Amino acid sequence: MATETARPPVAEGPDAQHLTRDDRVELLRYMLLMRGIEERAMNLYRQGKVPGSFYDGYGQEAVSAGACFAMAPEDRLCILHRDLAAHLIRGVTPTRILAQYMGREGGITRGRDGNVHFGDKEVGCVGMVSMLPDMMLVATGMAMAFKAQGQQRCALTWFGDGSTSRGDWHEAMNWAGVQRLPVIFILENNQYAYSTPLSQQFAVNPVERAAAYGFPGFAVDGNDAEAMFEAVRQARERALAGDGPTMIEAVTMRMHGHAAHDDMKYVPKEQVEEWRQKDPIERQERRLVELGVDVDALRAEVKAAIDAATEEALQSPMPDPATATEGVFCTDPEPDILGDGVPRWSGFLKGA
Ligand SMILES: Cc1ncc(C[n+]2csc(CCOP(=O)(O)OP(=O)(O)O)c2C)c(N)n1
Structure with a gap:
């Protein structure tokens, strides 16, 4: 059975040129927030307060945190179910996220969609499409629009x-x-697609597939937030220079079951143990401790923020059933789909 790939990461260790000390602390903060919120949500799920199932990205926090940290506000992101740190970095608050998980009015979709199916377009996050991997097409379409309009913007999507x-x-x-579109594709290689291991997913090194489509692809240590940042920073530079897409394989491990209902007994215990040693949060903490950062204080600060957010989210009411269909379909004849104040599809929705 496939475990970890042996390919070397593209960038390793601290990137003094592009990440300040504060940036490196922020990366840890967002990873701690992601893990803390998801752990809290899992408890709420077990208490029956989160409907449906619950999906998390435990152990994969560096993939979304590092990648999103390299993107600019004008860029657009298609975020998947294991990438919560990206929403947080774009400014979606823990309260809104927890309210979303619980189906409350205060959630991002105001209780309209499943718990991980959300995106706040005001901060450049596209609402997740459940059918995999349709966000690839959405990101590619946005990149096409950026190129056609001569805009210096980039789209990014994650996928498993x-x-x-x-x-x-x-x-x-x-x-x-x-x-040659300005788009970044991040393959979040967490070794399993539900219960299907890599050995039954592809018969090639997946990064070679990028070359088959005429653009670069390379593997990065997906448990290293700073390496992820650097890989995406370079890919974004390429995209904005007109050099086209890049595929980045973030090599990581899904440390929990596919979702709350899955005990992942099909994953060998040694494999999980091996990856536990490479925990992305502990790794970033070790770096920061060397820089004299008080990591315990940061952990306490994050926990307090999540406690407060949980209380606030629990106060949010359930949506009024009479409004259930509001905001579900696009009724705006000239929607600002790229979030840049320019209405598009005019005519399309009018049937012209
Ligand atoms: C077209 C399609 N088929 C099946 C599903 C159900 N489904 C949701 S997540 C998932 C596993 C996806 O595995 P992977 O792409 O490796 O991402 P991971 O969950 O491991 O992060 C499946 C089968 C879906 N959402 N879309």
Whole structure:
């Protein structure tokens, strides 16, 4: 059974040139927030306060934190179910996220959609499409719009190893390569797609697939937030210089079951133990301790913020059933779909 890939990371260790000490602390803060919020949500789920199931990204925090940290406010992100740190970095508050998980009025979708299906377009996050890997096509489409309008903007999407086996994934890869679009594809290789291991997912090194579509692909240590940052920073530079897409394979491990209902008994215990030693948060903490950062104080601060957010989210009411269909369909004839104040699709919705 496949475990970890042996490929070397593209960048390792602190990146003194592009990350300040404060940035490095922020990376840890967002990873702690992501883990703390998801742990809290799992407890709320067990108390029956989170409907449906619950999905988390335990052990994968560096992938979304490092990548999102390298993106600018004008860029656009298609965020998947294990990438909570990206929402947090864009400014979505822990209270709104916890309210979302509990289906409350104060959540991002105001109780309209499943707990991890959300995105706040005001901060450049596209609402998650459940069908995998359709966010590849959405990100590619946005990148096409940026290029067509001569805008210096970039789109990014994350996707799992399982997503790469679908035809729409290959269509997006091909079109992005042909058009040299400003888009970054992050393969979140967490070794499993539900219970399917890598050995049954692809018969090639997945980064070679980027070359097959005419653009670079490389592997990064997905449990190193700073390496993720550096890889995405370089990919974004390429994209803005007109050099087209980049695929980054973030090599990591899904440390929990597919979702709360899955005990992942199909994963060998030694594999989980091996990856536990590479925990991305502990890794960043070790770096910061060397820099003299009071990591315990940061942990306490994050915990207090999550306690307060939980209380606030629990105060949020359930949505009024009479408004259930409001905001579900686009009724604006000229929607600002790229969030840049320019209405588009005019005519399309009018049937012209
Ligand atoms: C087209 C499609 N088929 C099935 C599903 C159900 N489903 C949701 S997540 C998932 C596993 C995806 O694995 P992967 O892409 O490796 O991402 P991971 O969950 O491991 O992060 C499946 C099968 C779906 N959302 N879309």
